Amino acid sequence: MADQRTLEEVRADIDAIDREIQALISRRAGCAQRVADIKLEQMQAASERGETPGEVVYYRPEREAQVLKRIMDRNEGPLAGETVAHIFREIMSACLALEKPLQVAYLGPEGTFTHAATIKHFGHAAIPVSQNTIDAVFARVESGECNYGVVPVENSTEGMVSHTLDNFMDSRLKISGEVEMPIVHHLLVAPGTEQMAVTKICAHQQALAQCRNWLDLHWPNTEREAVSSNGEAARLAAATPGVAAVAGDMAAELYGLEKLAEHIEDYADNTTRFLVVGRDEVPSSGRDKTSIIVSSRNKPGALYALLDPFRKAGVSLTRIDTRPSRTEKWAYVFFIEFEGHLQDDNIRAIVSELEEQSILLKPLGSYPRAVL
Numbered sequence: 001m002a003d004q005r006t007l008e009e010v011r012a013d014i015d016a017i018d019r020e021i022q023a024l025i026s027r028r029a030g031c032a033q034r035v036a037d038i039k040l041e042q043m044q045a046a047s048e049r050g051e052t053p054g055e056v057v058y059y060r061p062e063r064e065a066q067v068l069k070r071i072m073d074r075n076e077g078p079l080a081g082e083t084v085a086h087i088f089r090e091i092m093s094a095c096l097a098l099e100k101p102l103q104v105a106y107l108g109p110e111g112t113f114t115h116a117a118t119i120k121h122f123g124h125a126a127i128p129v130s131q132n133t134i135d136a137v138f139a140r141v142e143s144g145e146c147n148y149g150v151v152p153v154e155n156s157t158e159g160m161v162s163h164t165l166d167n168f169m170d171s172r173l174k175i176s177g178e179v180e181m182p183i184v185h186h187l188l189v190a191p192g193t194e195q196m197a198v199t200k201i202c203a204h205q206q207a208l209a210q211c212r213n214w215l216d217l218h219w220p221n222t223e224r225e226a227v228s229s230n231g232e233a234a235r236l237a238a239a240t241p242g243v244a245a246v247a248g249d250m251a252a253e254l255y256g257l258e259k260l261a262e263h264i265e266d267y268a269d270n271t272t273r274f275l276v277v278g279r280d281e282v283p284s285s286g287r288d289k290t291s292i293i294v295s296s297r298n299k300p301g302a303l304y305a306l307l308d309p310f311r312k313a314g315v316s317l318t319r320i321d322t323r324p325s326r327t328e329k330w331a332y333v334f335f336i337e338f339e340g341h342l343q344d345d346n347i348r349a350i351v352s353e354l355e356e357q358s359i360l361l362k363p364l365g366s367y368p369r370a371v372l
């Protein structure tokens with residue numbers, strides 16, 4: 001039978017449902033607090049037994065990935081699975097922050113896609129801490145000033161991939177997660193700015209490149225200026241009459257800008273990938289990826305030999321990059337990513353086979369595959 005409720009009745013139902021949701025969220029937060037207490041008790045017990053206590057780890061990336069995956073899988077609509085998962089992302093973030101909000105270093109400034117990726121991964125209850133360079137992100141996490149760090153690694157608008165990879169070579173940090181962000185650009189202006197008044201368009205050079213066809217078509221005669229980041233472009237647009245910025249939603253929100261045009265990127269499915277770095281190894285979530293750095297002797301067939309163990313075991317590679325080794329001329333290191341976890345038997349076997357034929361093998365960590 002069709003829904004016969006009146007507007008008043010539906011609103012009364014919504015109010016009643018909201019009360020239930022709120023009570024359930026509070027109950028959930030109580031459970032998260034109890035989990036935290038148990039973790040603390042276990043740590044104290046270990047310490048009393050004379051075991052090295054370390055610090056209590058409240059944040060569990062593998063557990064969060066499992067929770068989000070289950071939410072997506074059992075979703076029946078009408079909301080999209082991703083939408084529901086975003087809501088739960090925020091609930092988990094708030095529950096975790098009851099203990100202590102996570103401090104997350106990221107490649108800034110504010111309003112960049114890396115900033116947006118940080119919030120996407122950790123939720124709004126974490127504290128994002130802007131850093132000027134990728135090196136500084138690594139340093140803040142290594143020193144313990146921040147719990148985690150977020151850096152761009154692939155096809156980025158604001159960071160050099162190679163720089164991130166170079167950092168891993170010297171760092172003892174582990175990868176604890178990945179974040180994927182669709183790159184969506186808008187033409188942004190200070191509120192009330194007319195199209196006629198725009199005399200200059202600022203953006204990061206990559207953003208200008210990603211929107212070149214659209215800009216050539218619609219703004220062929222307007223000056224374009226490359227600036228240090230999308231966040232900086234947005235800041236300039238907010239502060240300087242006549243300046244428009246090409247940047248994403250995060251920058252638009254942060255600097256209170258209006259959209260003269262939306263979705264101006266030339267290729268719709270442009271995604272940037274970010275890595276989360278931390279000090280701890282992450283246990284298996286059941287849907288993981290692993291990254292390693294390996295360097296082989298410079299002889300014919302070396303790369304083939306490095307990849308053959310993966311083929312034999314039927315393990316999918318998700319990425320492979322080459323970087324010149326800084327210790328030896330004409331030697332190369334490979335940054336390889338594949339499906340599976342370092343604790344899985346087949347992955348262990350591959351890694352020990354690789355160890356035998358390489359000069360250097362450094363596991364960078366296993367981490368849950370991006371859910372959102």
Ligand SMILES: C=C(O[C@@H]1C=C(C(=O)O)C=C[C@H]1O)C(=O)O
Binds near residue numbers: 032035036067096
């Ligand atoms: C509650 C826990 O701690 C944290 C909070 C979680 C949550 O709110 O669901 C999940 C994992 C942890 O980041 C846990 O370990 O289960």
